[in-house]
Amino acid sequence: MADAAIAHVSELLRQGDKDRFLCDLFVPAEKRPHIMALHAFALEIARVREVVSEPMPGEIRLQWWRDAIEGHGHGNVAQHPVGGLLLEALDRFDLPRQPLLDLIEARSFDLYDDPMGSVAELEGYGAATVGPTLALPALALDRGIAGADLDPVSQSGGIAYATAGLLRAIPLHASRGQVYMPLDVLERHGTDPALLLAGKTDERLRAALKEMATLARSHLSLALDAARRLPAGVVPALLPLALVTPYLDRFERAGCDPFSPKVDLPQWRRQWTLWRSARRGFA
Known part of the structure; x- marks a missing residue:
């Protein structure tokens, strides 16, 4: 894990989801960056509506994340500070990916x-x-x-x-x-x-x-x-x-x-x- 990615994910949560940031401070230090990455991913998906002006660009962003989770990512997903740590967490802890795909699908409601x-x-x-x-x-x-x-x-x-x-x-x-x-x-x-x-x-x-x-x-x-x-x-x-x-x-x-x-x-x-x-x- 790159220190820069960990710092980015931590700051992203601190600024965008203070409650999750505070909760994650109680997670054991050796697992905290990966759990923060899971929460940062959820934040990235939740705020898609805030950064697009109409649904189609939002759908494209959601599809990028679907592809990343399914292993069909475009570009170097591992270099994305949240995406890289997220994929590392899924692999390290052998976590199921379908719940994250279901999260993305549910969040498409937000675009409309x-x-x-x-x-x-x-x-x-x-x-x-x-x-x-x-x-x-x-x-x-x-x-x-x-x-x-x-x-x-x-x-x-x-x-x-x-x-x-x-x-x-x-x-x-x-x-x-x-x-x-x-x-x-x-x-x-x-x-x-x-x-x-x-x-x-x-x-x-x-x-x-x-x-x-x-x-x-x-x-x-x-x-x-x-x-x-x-x-x-x-x-x-x-x-x-x-x-x-x-x-x-x-x-x-x-x-x-x-x-x-x-x-x-x-x-x-x-x-x-x-x-x-x-x-x-x-x-």
């Missing part, structure tokens, strides 16, 4: 302005986009974990973390004309995406968002129940789950108003939460 149609669609999106960022680092820390034991953590945990993140990101998505809140939930509460896109809320919309927060808590409970049955050595890989409850608590104390400045969680609180969970696990 189609709304999320249903809760089932959102759950699939969350499991596919966040699940691998929990499961693969856990496998890297303990390759002896059975997939059947890890699946409930990565799937329900992915849904919980993704839902909490999407609730917090509503202002950003609304500014882009995107709606990730499921249409079936909005319709059930007698509201529609237009209010979100206008940067406004009312009682019905806040009730719909409260339902989504409750859904996240339900999935988090399932994930943590399963996590408690895993070896203690994989706790650093699952630390992002420790942030879901404080994020949701903050969101609900702000009246489930995503446009309230009170939704944000101070960094010191995030660091303290991660430190406590790293010491105690999910007991």
Whole structure:
């Protein structure tokens, strides 16, 4: 591993996904660069929408990553600071590649302005986009974990973390004309995406968002129940789950108003939460 690539990946996470960066500080030093590479890959895919002006260039970027993971990379993928470390991690820890391909496929949704149609669609999106960022680092820390034991953590945990993140990101998505809140939930509460896109809320919309927060808590409970049955050595890989409850608590104390400045969680609180969970696990 080149020191420059490791420094690049670390700084990429520190600037673009501070929560993952903080979580990865609890990973054993000898495995930290590779796990950071897995998270940096997820960040690169997540921010494709930010760096393209229309879907087609975004699809091209996603295809580049598909080809790299499948071994059909264009150019010298190994020289790409994230791509090189990612491929090294997959080989070193004998990690499955299909979850990363599924992550890329799910993220293609981000390139378009189609709304999320249903809760089932959102759950699939969350499991596919966040699940691998929990499961693969856990496998890297303990390759002896059975997939059947890890699946409930990565799937329900992915849904919980993704839902909490999407609730917090509503202002950003609304500014882009995107709606990730499921249409079936909005319709059930007698509201529609237009209010979100206008940067406004009312009682019905806040009730719909409260339902989504409750859904996240339900999935988090399932994930943590399963996590408690895993070896203690994989706790650093699952630390992002420790942030879901404080994020949701903050969101609900702000009246489930995503446009309230009170939704944000101070960094010191995030660091303290991660430190406590790293010491105690999910007991």
